Amino acid sequence: MLHMFFAVAFSAVPLTLYVPPIRSLNLFVQTMEEIWRESSGYTHRVYPRVRYAFRRLLDCMLCNTAS
Template identity: 55%
Template sequence: MLQLFFAVAFSAAPLTLYVPPMRNLNLFVEALESFIHQTSDYSVRVFPRARLGFSRVVAALRRIFFL
């Protein structure tokens, strides 16, 4: 078990070179927050409609296949 732990740990060590520094992630996080903020109004209206439409499709399929 210890050998497996060290094998996984040392195989994951080179992957840390691909993780950007924290100062570069701040711009990405800021852009992501801005995108979520801008799309929140749209998603609040769309998701209830999509859920209603999906439930109607499922109900129709139930009536067809489970008479």
Template identity: 65%
Template sequence: MLQLLFAVAFSAVPLTLYVPPIRSINLFVETIEDFLRHTAVYSIRLYPRLRHAFYRLLNSLLHFSRGCCS
């Protein structure tokens, strides 16, 4: 049983290297929130333009598929 305990303890030590400290996680979350806050401004302006461009493209494809030049 003692050997199993040591095996589990020593196998878990390398895993602690991959887990950042709590203060680093807070900084990471704060950075992600800041990034999302800044990109939301651009995406709000971009979505109507993309939707309009998509509808124009779809309309032109439907127009040419109907045989407009007959």
């Protein structure tokens, strides 16, 4: 059982090279939060227009298929 533990442990060590350090993840999360904050104003303006356009398109498609 001890041999199996060491085999699994040493085979997992190279995988840690693919995981970025926590300080890099913090920078990534901070950048994503900034992008989210900057784009939220634009999204709130565009979303009702997209919803309205989709509703008009759906009404048109259903109106044509019903008759």
